[in-house]
Amino acid sequence: MEISTMAQAMQLHARLLKSGRPEDQTHFQNLSKLFTFSALSPSGNLTYARHILTTLKTPNSYYYNTMIRAYSDSPDPTRSITLFLDMHCREEEERVVPDPDKFTYPFVLKACAKLRHTQLGKQIHGLILKMGFMSDRYVNNALIHMYSGCGDSGHALKVFDEMSERDVVSWTSVIDGFVDNDRPIEAIKLFDNMMDSGVDPNEATLVSVLRGCADTGALSIGEKVHNFVKERKLNGKANVGTALIDMYAKCGCIDNARWIFNEMMDKDVYAWTAMISGLASHGLLEEAMEHFEKMKSCSIKPDERTMTAVLSACRNAGWIGKGLYHLRSMKKYKLRPTIQHYGCIVDTFVRAGQLDEAEKYIRKMPIDPDVVLWRTLLWGCKIHGDVERSERLVKDVELLKMDSRDCGSYILLGNVYAATGNWKEKAKMRELMNQRGLVKTPGSSRIEIDGLIHEFTAGDSRHFEAENIYAKLDEMEQNVRREGYDPKVSEVLLEIDNDEKASQLLHHSEKLALSFGLIKTNPGTVIRIVKNLRSCEDCHSFMKLISKLYQREIIIRDRIRYHYFKGGECSCGDRW
Numbered sequence: 159m160e161i162s163t164m165a166q167a168m169q170l171h172a173r174l175l176k177s178g179r180p181e182d183q184t185h186f187q188n189l190s191k192l193f194t195f196s197a198l199s200p201s202g203n204l205t206y207a208r209h210i211l212t213t214l215k216t217p218n219s220y221y222y223n224t225m226i227r228a229y230s231d232s233p234d235p236t237r238s239i240t241l242f243l244d245m246h247c248r249e250e251e252e253r254v255v256p257d258p259d260k261f262t263y264p265f266v267l268k269a270c271a272k273l274r275h276t277q278l279g280k281q282i283h284g285l286i287l288k289m290g291f292m293s294d295r296y297v298n299n300a301l302i303h304m305y306s307g308c309g310d311s312g313h314a315l316k317v318f319d320e321m322s323e324r325d326v327v328s329w330t331s332v333i334d335g336f337v338d339n340d341r342p343i344e345a346i347k348l349f350d351n352m353m354d355s356g357v358d359p360n361e362a363t364l365v366s367v368l369r370g371c372a373d374t375g376a377l378s379i380g381e382k383v384h385n386f387v388k389e390r391k392l393n394g395k396a397n398v399g400t401a402l403i404d405m406y407a408k409c410g411c412i413d414n415a416r417w418i419f420n421e422m423m424d425k426d427v428y429a430w431t432a433m434i435s436g437l438a439s440h441g442l443l444e445e446a447m448e449h450f451e452k453m454k455s456c457s458i459k460p461d462e463r464t465m466t467a468v469l470s471a472c473r474n475a476g477w478i479g480k481g482l483y484h485l486r487s488m489k490k491y492k493l494r495p496t497i498q499h500y501g502c503i504v505d506t507f508v509r510a511g512q513l514d515e516a517e518k519y520i521r522k523m524p525i526d527p528d529v530v531l532w533r534t535l536l537w538g539c540k541i542h543g544d545v546e547r548s549e550r551l552v553k554d555v556e557l558l559k560m561d562s563r564d565c566g567s568y569i570l571l572g573n574v575y576a577a578t579g580n581w582k583e584k585a586k587m588r589e590l591m592n593q594r595g596l597v598k599t600p601g602s603s604r605i606e607i608d609g610l611i612h613e614f615t616a617g618d619s620r621h622f623e624a625e626n627i628y629a630k631l632d633e634m635e636q637n638v639r640r641e642g643y644d645p646k647v648s649e650v651l652l653e654i655d656n657d658e659k660a661s662q663l664l665h666h667s668e669k670l671a672l673s674f675g676l677i678k679t680n681p682g683t684v685i686r687i688v689k690n691l692r693s694c695e696d697c698h699s700f701m702k703l704i705s706k707l708y709q710r711e712i713i714i715r716d717r718i719r720y721h722y723f724k725g726g727e728c729s730c731g732d733r734w
Contacts, residue, residue, distance in 0.1 A: 164196070164203050171210075193221060197228040204228055219256040227265040235269035239278065242266045246285070260291045264300035271307030279304045280313075299327045306335020311344075326360050334366040342370035343611050346379055359386075361395055368401035372408035375688035375715065376606045380405045393421070400429045407436025410686045410713035410720060425456070431464040438471035440720045441729045446471040447480075460491055462499075469502035474719055474730075478506050501531055508538035513547060533566050540574045548574045565596035603667035603689045607678045614670040617662070623674065630673040635664055638703040646696040663696045668714060672701070676708060684711045692717050702726050 170192050189210070196207035207228060211221050222245050229238035245258055263286055270279035283301060291297045298321050305314035311332075318324070318332045329352040336345035349367040352359065359367070364383060371380035384402055392398050399422045406414040419425070419433045430453040437446035450468050453460065460468070465488055472481035481503050488495055500523050507516035516535050520527050532551060539548035552571055572587035591598075604613045614621065621627060635643075645663045668689050675685040693716045705712050706726030714721045722729035 163201055164206070168206075190220070194224060197224050202228075204232060216254050217256065219259050219262065222256060223259070223261050223265065226262060226269075230265045230269040230272070235272045238266060238269035239273075239275075258285075258289070260294045260297055263291060263297050267300040267304040271304045274308050276305075276308040276310055279308055293322070295321070295323050295325060295328070299325075299331055302328065302331040302335065306331060306338060309339050311335050311339045311341055324355075324357070326357055326363060329357055330360065330363040330366060333363060333370070337366055337370045337373065340373075342373040342376075343613070345370040346374065346376060346611070361392065361398055364392070365397050365401040368398075368405045372401075372405040373688075374604050374606070374611050375409050375686055376609075376611055377409040377411065377686060378606060378609050380409060394423060396422070396424060396426050396429060400426075400432050403429060403432040403436065407432065407439065408715065410440075410684075410715065410722075412436055412440045412442065425458070427453075427458050427461050427464060430458055431461070431467055434464065435467035435470070438467055438474060439715075441474060441722075441731075443471045443475040443477075460493070462493055462496060465491075465493060465495075466498050466502065469499055473502045473506045473509070476506065476510055478503075478510065478512075481506050495525075497525060497528055497531065500525070500527075501534065504531055504534050508534055508541075511538075511542050513538050513542060513544055517547070517551075529567060533570055536567065536570045536574070540570060545574055545580075565591055565598055568596065569598055599690070601667050601689065601691045603671040603687050605671040605675050605685070605687050607675070612671070612674060614667045614674070616667050616670075617665045618667065618670055621670075621674070623677070626677055627670055627673045630677055631664060631669060634669075634673065634676075634704060634708075637707050638700060641703050641707065643700065643703055646694075646699065663694075666694065666697050668693065668697055669700060672704065672712065676710070681709070684713060687712070687714045689714060689716045693721065698728065698732070702728055 170188060174189055174192070193207055193210045196202040196210065197204065207225060211217060211225050214221060222241065226238045226241050226245075229235060229241060232238075242258065242262065245255055245262070263282065266282055267279060270276075270282065279301075283304075286292060286297055286301070298317055301317045302314045305311070305317065314332055314335045318328060321328060329348070333345045333348050333352070336342065336348065346367060349359070349363070349370070352363070364387060368380060368383055370376070371383065380402075383405075387393060387398055387402070399418060402418045403415045406412070406418065415433065415436050419429060422429055430449065434446050434449050434453070437443075437449060446467070450460070450464070453464070465484065468484050469481055472478075472484060485495055485499055485503060488499070500519075504516050504520055507513070507519060513535065516538060520531055520535065536548050536551060539545070539551070548571060552567070568587045568591045572584040575581070575583040575587070600615045602613055602615045604611055606612075612621065618624070619628075668687050671687045672685060675687070679685060693714060698721070701712050701714065701721070701723045703726060704710070705723035712721075712723040714723070719730060
């Protein structure tokens with residue numbers, strides 16, 4: 159009997175119970191089929207599957223492993239771990255409970271990864287060592303996935319390095335983990351090692367390394383991956399195509415992203431979303447909205463990420479009315495707005511200087527605002543000089559207590575005080591951060607030269623060409639000053655003299671990356687830089703002048719959007 163619905167499964171179960179021949183081979187096979195359907199089929203029922211398991215007097219490891227696997231894929235993976243512990247401790251005295259085997263552990267480790275329970279994962283790793291399963295490739299792959307999913311790339315790499323036999327899954331798991339844990343440069347190096355070792359990447363590997371290229375702005379490496387995709391005729395794979403669109407868009411090559419998108423035969427919601435998001439971040443806002451309309455005309459239903467991309471386009475354009483319209487329209491797609499969607503609206507109000515409206519909107523939202531949303535308003539207070547509001551916000555909503563491990567609110571409030579010369583209150587914010595052991599995320603910028611990624615932080619002197627970089631930077635400063643450049647020292651929120659402030663501004667990470675790019679690339683070459691934070695006003699003015707004086711196109715991707723500097727102008731229209 160083929161089973162396609164739970165109703166048929168229950169009919170089969172009733173027939174088996176009536177037959178009363180558990181020793182019969184056909185009975186055993188049908189029961190196994192019934193159990194597997196109930197546990198693993200999308201149309202199954204986990205509660206029913208567990209009932210079948212508990213009624214078996216001598217269940218073998220297949221039944222337990224299947225149940226643990228089903229729980230690990232469920233919304234509540236803790237049940238997977240609980241059943242494993244029952245199995246391991248053999249608590250069910252009335253029945254013979256099988257020992258966990260090498261097929262048990264990968265499913266339990268998957269549950270640990272979903273729960274991000276590193277400590278339990280390490281304990282299970284210890285059990286695996288004790289049971290002698292460390293030579294099994296599948297168990298090792300599951301350990302790599304578990305550690306990566308828990309944010310522990312170091313242990314994932316250690317397991318990987320100690321494996322005697324690695325397959326494409328091993329390589330992909332460790333590469334994907336490094337990308338997920340914000341170590342994309344190392345992920346790209348691992349991919350190079352994989353190719354050198356003779357292991358062919360699969361679709362999942364290519365998607366992971368393309369994400370790494372997108373994160374770092376490693377265009378030339380992404381192009382090599384694209385060539386590999388074309389050689390293996392994987393262009394038609396939707397997930398690979400989407401990853402290529404995302405990579406080219408995030409590396410500043412929106413024309414290439416368009417070409418990939420237009421060549422795709424079957425565009426799903428992810429491909430459309432990647433294209434809309436790329437256009438929005440590049441400031442091509444009308445085109446982004448046109449793509450959204452085309453997507454709907456193709457009967458592709460937008461998802462939450464699509465709407466985030468659409469609302470980001472509205473934010474970047476300053477379209478408050480359109481943004482509110484598209485937020486309300488989510489109901490007809492049966493989507494419930496999330497904190498990210500409301501955040502786009504608040505950011506739009508803030509950028510327009512409508513701080514009253516932004517605060518009212520936050521307070522009347524149907525979901526509780528998080529610290530990021532309040533911090534967006536606090537940032538607006540800094541930009542627009544509204545110290546009174548910022549102090550009231552911190553007091554009224556206890557902003558500094560909402561996330562005691564996040565330093566963003568302390569820094570922003572300190573900057574508000576500094577902008578008005580209240581150094582005493584700024585010092586208090588710094589002291590609070592020190593007391594709680596909080597460290598500000600340093601600004602960093604990456605630039606790819608000849609396939610190698612170079613990363614700079616503010617005032618960085620560790621680079622092997624630091625002397626040349628700073629000499630070039632001094633030359634650049636002299637040239638832009640002759641064009642009227644005046645360092646915006648108000649951006650340096652420290653109690654030091656203006657000369658020191660100007661020096662600090664000159665040594666911002668994107669300026670160091672730009673200097674290195676001018677040294678290492680030929681005239682006329684586009685310079686592409688990726689920055690982890692929002693660009694400051696001084697750097698923005700500096701880049702515009704450099705693009706004019708040195709006749710270079712400079713593309714900078716900061717935390718918010720892209721900036722195309724050409725001929726002394728920026729694509730963002732000086733709003734970012």
